[in-house]
Amino acid sequence: MPDRPRVAVVDDEAIVRREVARGLSKEDLVVEAFADGESLLERMTEVTFDLVLCDLRLPGMNGFEVLKAVQQQEPVTELIIITGHGSVDAAIEAIQNGAFHFATKPLKMAELRLLVRRALEKVILVRETEALKMELLSRTSSSGIIGHSKPMQRIFELIDKVAPLDCNVLIQGESGTGKEMVARALHDSGPRADHPFVSFNCGGFTEELISNELFGHEKEAFTGATGTKIGLLEAAHRGSIFLDEISEMPLTMQVKLLRFVEERTVTRVGGVRPVPVDVRLIAASNRDLKEMVHDRTFREDLFYRINVVVIDMPPLRKRLDDLPLLIGHFLKKYGHAFGKKIDGVSAEVLEVLFRYPFPGNVRELENIVERAAALTDDAQIGLADLPSDLRELSMSSVERQSWPSLDEKTREYVQQVLALTEGRKGEAADILGVPRTTLWRMIKRFGLN
Numbered sequence: 001m002p003d004r005p006r007v008a009v010v011d012d013e014a015i016v017r018r019e020v021a022r023g024l025s026k027e028d029l030v031v032e033a034f035a036d037g038e039s040l041l042e043r044m045t046e047v048t049f050d051l052v053l054c055d056l057r058l059p060g061m062n063g064f065e066v067l068k069a070v071q072q073q074e075p076v077t078e079l080i081i082i083t084g085h086g087s088v089d090a091a092i093e094a095i096q097n098g099a100f101h102f103a104t105k106p107l108k109m110a111e112l113r114l115l116v117r118r119a120l121e122k123v124i125l126v127r128e129t130e131a132l133k134m135e136l137l138s139r140t141s142s143s144g145i146i147g148h149s150k151p152m153q154r155i156f157e158l159i160d161k162v163a164p165l166d167c168n169v170l171i172q173g174e175s176g177t178g179k180e181m182v183a184r185a186l187h188d189s190g191p192r193a194d195h196p197f198v199s200f201n202c203g204g205f206t207e208e209l210i211s212n213e214l215f216g217h218e219k220e221a222f223t224g225a226t227g228t229k230i231g232l233l234e235a236a237h238r239g240s241i242f243l244d245e246i247s248e249m250p251l252t253m254q255v256k257l258l259r260f261v262e263e264r265t266v267t268r269v270g271g272v273r274p275v276p277v278d279v280r281l282i283a284a285s286n287r288d289l290k291e292m293v294h295d296r297t298f299r300e301d302l303f304y305r306i307n308v309v310v311i312d313m314p315p316l317r318k319r320l321d322d323l324p325l326l327i328g329h330f331l332k333k334y335g336h337a338f339g340k341k342i343d344g345v346s347a348e349v350l351e352v353l354f355r356y357p358f359p360g361n362v363r364e365l366e367n368i369v370e371r372a373a374a375l376t377d378d379a380q381i382g383l384a385d386l387p388s389d390l391r392e393l394s395m396s397s398v399e400r401q402s403w404p405s406l407d408e409k410t411r412e413y414v415q416q417v418l419a420l421t422e423g424r425k426g427e428a429a430d431i432l433g434v435p436r437t438t439l440w441r442m443i444k445r446f447g448l449n
Helices: 014-027 037-044 063-073 085-096 109-143 150-165 179-188 207-215 251-263 289-294 300-306 320-337 347-355 361-375 388-394 397-401 406-420 425-432 436-446
Strands: 006-010 030-034 051-055 078-083 101-104 169-172 197-201 240-244 280-285 309-312
Touching (some): 014 030, 014 109, 030 037, 037 063, 051 063, 063 078, 063 085, 078 085, 078 109, 101 109, 150 179, 150 309, 169 179, 179 197, 179 240, 207 251, 251 300, 289 300, 320 361, 347 361, 347 388, 406 436, 425 436
Parallel strands (some): 006 030, 006 051, 169 309, 197 240
């Protein structure tokens, strides 16, 4: 919004246009006057007005028609109706159709100025909100992270705060929550953005392989080492190294990593000369490292070195507000990939997805949408396009909640058999097909007499 709000006055009486323009000039506004609605709309193709004061009765287009045209051309612009005492009912009808308020002739400038201020405050608020949304969408698209829920807003805020600090960061969260995307966002938004971002998954490798990948080796360091190979830490020099699943790193390898974190040098396998390396360390884990420290499966000294700042990624079930946004993103992605035009998902599909706990988080949602987009022959994803286990969730949650538990049904049946046999345990055990000792345990377990 410009520093000085722009206001249009539309009235077929020249004296009204002049008096209103003069009265509002003290409010530091840019005021333009028009004798009819057509002139206003033509001017609106060139500039944006924040507020329009419009007479209800005009030659050509009337106030209602101007209101409708302004709303279509610039939805954020507010409109105040100017009317005579005999047309108050019509002015109220205009408010019901979207006008901000009305002012009656003869106009009282003090009241009109107050009304204009209130209308402009609303416009400013709406425009600022839209600007924030655009900033968020821009930030979301540039980092690749999608979300507008409160948990994700906190993640965005943390990224903004931490990215410029160049400190070690630990990202914790369940698998599939987007930990690597956050690591990339930290790198891309920080002072090392023009240098390499190197990623390594610590899970599923032996200590020897991890050491060779991270630290590299010298020529002839072992059989098959026909040349010198720099490790990933050296490759990330002046950039960032992302160590995913650091919780899976063997304890003996953790000692070597700790030495690197403290000294910022690497010694290649088979080498003796330490090589200085300047990198930012970002680590991630889907396990609670603090508990692992307590269980002595993760080194305490390394833990305190890498968790200078901790970012806890929310699971998808804790940020369901983002579900429609994520679904739309993946539909667009895979619709384009498969050459299909898919407009969305049915209400039934959305209901099922909102009930599903997503143990695999966003990664699992992407897989579900990709599969559905590949299989569907329609412009909208339906229940038939979902995996069978998800289709079963289409049964209403109310029906599922009404089902009794197995224990409840067992207790009821045992109680009925005992009543039938008038408490004779031997007969009851025979009917139930269980030993008498088992029946006694059931009676005690379920509190039956």
